[in-house]
Amino acid sequence: MLSRIWTIAAQEIRIGIRNRWILLATLILAVFSLALALLGSAPAGTLGVDRLTITVASLASLSVYLVPLIALLLAFDAICGEIDRGTLLMTLSCPISRTEFLAGKALGHTLVLTFALVIGYGLTAALLVTLGAGSVAGLPDFVRLIATSVLLGVSFLAIGYVLSALTRQPGTAAAAAIAVWLIMVVLYDLALLGALVANPSGTFASDLFPYAVLLNPADAFRLFNLAALGASELVGGMAGVSDSLPFDPAFALVSLTVFAALALSLSALLIRRITP
């Protein structure tokens, strides 16, 4: 079983290397994170906070946008694309179960994403440390950022598989993936913000808003990372948010994990119903 899952995963990684997907994802993450680290933190020099930590705060915001996008683009083709090309028929006529097939895809894509994050963000961390701008003390923050980014990526990979199992054409799946990204990453936040601004002291702001943040994996990810940084009062746009929450910020991590698990289970359920 494990060898079959690994065979599928290795195939995904190999294809990712060949069509330069891995290179592109790594490059995007590296360029944006370097730009944020070198330009964005310039005015923070007087705050007395480690630069690496400040950078982690900006990178958390970067991850919220880029990681879901990369994950959805990796995943949308996974099932409907293979149906379209006829390879799913051939693969599933081999002695491999559909769950194993999906697990292999997920493992391969997660490793691709992890590689891009480690190298892309790692370059930035290495640069800051060698420049003497950051200390090794900030490294745990960095590791936490990468680990939670991977978890965020898995959530959106799973959403991508669900979309891929529900649509018949890769083009439709791609359009749906972009729509999901727009809604969950951009519009969801805007809607929450709008509701908050409209009535800052109502029941929504105090009772519903924190849980609405928890429900969306992208927001849960940002909440957890900013709250975990001791310096969130200084650097975060959501200043002091962790103090006003009705729950422990660790719940955001739990919510993110539960979301990823549920979405993966849903995609595993959907792939069983497919006729390749």
Add this chain to the structure above:
Amino acid sequence: MTNSNLSVQSVSKRFSAQKAVDDVSFSLEPGERVALLGHNGAGKTTLFKIILGFLKRDGGAISVLGAAPGSSPARNATAYLPEAVAFPPSLTGKEVLSFYARLKGQKPAKALPLLDKVGLSEAAGRRVGTYSKGMRQRLGLAQALVGRPRLVLLDEPTTGLDPISRQTVYELIGEIADQGATVLLSSHALTELEARTDRILIMSKGRLVADDALSSLREQAGLPIRMKIRTRPGAVQEVAAQLGGGRMNGRSVEFDCGLDDKIKALTAISALGSLVEDVDVHAPSLDDVYRHFSKTVQKEA
């Protein structure tokens, strides 16, 4: 029946309004090469998908080497090549074959000699995206041969191939059958199947309308032999009169005769002596036989 590699009994499948497979029964023995013929939409691919366990049948029973379709013993012993597969273009032929070998639980090193067998050893290190259609089809065939399957299902393996590639495909099919595997291939290129298959199944509108060796099907169809006699200039009327009719067409006389009357007709023609310049004897081809069996169903329907 117990030693059949594939047994299909009264299998039916209905898609909303249309019967895709309608009460189909047959069984295939080890070492048989069987062609499944039918026009587009006759239900060939649907039948394959039912045998592989991808589609649920509405009724009937199927046994693949004694196991249920889609079960792991069935899948372990079955190989399938779908119609029109697009392998990942950025991978090499060797990588694609290794991938499928691993999925089938075989060591890639043991599967790679198959590339020699299908004539792809030189192209093994090249990307599949650079392959011609024939090369991709041969790669698919190599994939189907990994691990010595006992039942090989090939969906239109020769469609779009040039005559030489087709011949290679049929040679390979012969080799697989010689090793004791059953090969079931679908096709609508009929004439090339003569002498290359042991048995022919014909499907039309979801029903199995014929199941026999080609020569027996010819007999059953009872199609006439067409004779075309080219006469000396001006002798058309005379020849037609002597042979008792037939259609006149310029300098030629054409008529149909039954299989039993073939020699008699030829004797009569040779008796005409110098009135005749040339004779064409056109035996019914597989195309004609196929058309005969598909038509009978359409008339009934």
